[in-house]
Amino acid sequence: MNNKYIWILVAxxxxxxxxxxxxxxxxxxxxxxxxxKAAPEFSLPQLGKEATFxxxxxxxxxxxxxxxxxxxxxxxxxxxxxxxxxxxDVLPIVGLNYKEVRGDGALDSSKIAPEEEKQLATERAQKWxxxxxxxxxxxxxxxxxxxxxxxxxxxxxxxxxxxxxxVIRFKQIGPITPEALETTLLPLIAELNQ
Amino acid sequence: xxxxxxLTLCLALFACSLASADExxxxxxxxxxxxxxxxxxxxxRCLVCQNETIAASNADLxxxxxxxxxxxxxxxxxDDEIIDFLVMRYGDYVLYRPPVKTITLFLWGGPLxxxxxxxxGLRHYLVRRNRQITASDALSDADKRLAEALLAxxxxxxxxxxxxxxxx
Numbered sequence: 528m529n530n531k532y533i534w535i536l537v538a539x540x541x542x543x544x545x546x547x548x549x550x551x552x553x554x555x556x557x558x559x560x561x562x563x564k565a566a567p568e569f570s571l572p573q574l575g576k577e578a579t580f581x582x583x584x585x586x587x588x589x590x591x592x593x594x595x596x597x598x599x600x601x602x603x604x605x606x607x608x609x610x611x612x613x614x615x616d617v618l619p620i621v622g623l624n625y626k627e628v629r630g631d632g633a634l635d636s637s638k639i640a641p642e643e644e645k646q647l648a649t650e651r652a653q654k655w656x657x658x659x660x661x662x663x664x665x666x667x668x669x670x671x672x673x674x675x676x677x678x679x680x681x682x683x684x685x686x687x688x689x690x691x692x693x694v695i696r697f698k699q700i701g702p703i704t705p706e707a708l709e710t711t712l713l714p715l716i717a718e719l720n721q
Numbered sequence: 722x723x724x725x726x727x728l729t730l731c732l733a734l735f736a737c738s739l740a741s742a743d744e745x746x747x748x749x750x751x752x753x754x755x756x757x758x759x760x761x762x763x764x765x766r767c768l769v770c771q772n773e774t775i776a777a778s779n780a781d782l783x784x785x786x787x788x789x790x791x792x793x794x795x796x797x798x799x800d801d802e803i804i805d806f807l808v809m810r811y812g813d814y815v816l817y818r819p820p821v822k823t824i825t826l827f828l829w830g831g832p833l834x835x836x837x838x839x840x841x842g843l844r845h846y847l848v849r850r851n852r853q854i855t856a857s858d859a860l861s862d863a864d865k866r867l868a869e870a871l872l873a874x875x876x877x878x879x880x881x882x883x884x885x886x887x888x889x
Contacts, residue, residue, distance in 0.1 A: 554771060560812040630781060672785050679810035681768035681782055 559679060559698040566592070566689045567677040571667035572645070574624060574652055580667045582693060589719045591620045592687040593663070594675065597655035598631035599683040605702030606659050612708060613662035617716050622666030624652050625675045625683050644670055688712065690719045754794045761800055762787060765807060765815050774817070 570581045582592075593609060595602040613620055627648035629636040639647065648668055656663070669675055678687065688697040697715055699707060762776035762783075769780035775787060786807070793803050807815050819825045827834075860868065 557768060557814045558812055560809060626781075632781075672782075673789070676785060676789060676810060679812075681811065 555682075556700050557681070559695075559700075561679060561687070561695045562698060564695060566687065566693050566695050567674075569667075569669075569674045569677065571623075571669055571674060574622070574666035574668055575649055576665075580621065580665055582689065585619065585621070585689070586693055587691050589618050589691055589716060590664075590689050591618055592623055592678075592689060593620055594623045594625045594678070594680050594683045594685045595666075596625050596627050596630050596683050597651050598627070598633070599625075601702045602684045603659070605684050606662070608703050608705055608708055609662040610660040611705075612703075612712075617713070617720070619664035620662050622663035623674065623678075624648065624666050624668050625680060626670065626672040627652055627668065628670065629672065630683075688715060688719070751795070754791060757794050757800070758787060758791055761790060761794075761803055764817055765804070766817055768811055768815065775815075 566582045568582060570579045572578075573580050591612075595605075609620060628634055628639060628644050628651070636644070645668065648670055652666065652668070656666075667674075672680075678685075682701075684699075684702055686699040686703055687695050688699075690696050696719060697712070699712070703712065759776055763774050765775040765786075767773045767775045767778035767780055767783045767786075769782050770778045773780075773783075775783045775790075790803055790807075793806065798806075804816070813819050813822075813825075819828065821829050
């Protein structure tokens with residue numbers, strides 16, 4: 528009889544361990560299906576320039592694609608880390624400005640004309656970069672968020688590390704913390720740059 | 722005047738239908754597309770509001786995805802192509818019905834496993850109970866003598882046997 532109760536206790540303890548482990552996981556971190564796959568192609572206008580940028584332009588280099596927007600509070604948190612990384616000059620950081628106008632809940636984007644939208648997005652993005660520092664080799668404007676969808680973005684900031692062959696090797700969901708930079712990103716960059 | 726009444730009614734209805742069609746244009750433009758959109762997005766999980774379907778969510782991303790899927794339906798893509806498009810970008814996570822893979826084997830096989838375990842448990846319990854019943858129902862020698870005496874028509878022994886009370 529005693530034996531039976533011990534088994535119930537063991538089963539309960541196992542359940543507690545299982546559920547307890549579940550509590551330590553972050554449900555917002557959805558494993559990206561892009562790791563080990565080629566970075567999706569796109570061609571988007573560069574911020575403040577006439578030229579466009581495509582990932583193929585950086586073929587042969589290790590680079591970072593950072594999804595950001597001026598309306599995104601976590602991007603503000605992350606920004607100093609990116610500025611710091613840019614100063615180390617280990618790799619080019621490309622900014623993907625994600626839905627600068629349409630993503631801002633404070634603006635009614637249905638009232639903004641398409642040609643006005645790009646203008647407004649450029650102004651807002653440039654103002655933000657002057658204010659907080661510009662870590663980007665260049666930024667591109669993804670006004671409607673289609674490229675974001677192609678990269679499986681579901682919330683800024685997100686960051687993709689892309690290797691010399693154009694393959695995504697790592698994705699950071701949410702802001703890059705100083706710890707994540709030191710312990711994960713920098714060692715991986717050094718390894719890929721070899 | 723009477724002859725005109727159906728005509729005015731028709732005109733009034735027509736005006737009504739025009740007004741409503743104007744208001745709901747993005748949805749009613751193509752009811753078939755919307756129907757398929759709803760069917761597909763009801764099976765997909767929104768990544769922002771994680772417990773909502775893309776059909777139900779008000780999140781910005783869900784809006785964008787509905788717009789994208791609407792475009793794909795109009796471009797003649799079939800349901801599998803559309804779902805593959807989303808799985809490629811967001812992983813199996815978007816599916817409310819995860820595919821059968823090694824990693825989801827326990828998820829899919831679990832209920833069957835628990836069912837089989839339950840059957841074995843039930844069998845084990847029933848066999849043990851059966852054994853207990855037969856064991857407790859076996860007549861003791863004294864009971865047997867009493868029963869034989871009763872059957873033989875003799876008077877029962879003076880005191881009923883204490884070992885067998887109705888409760889036990």
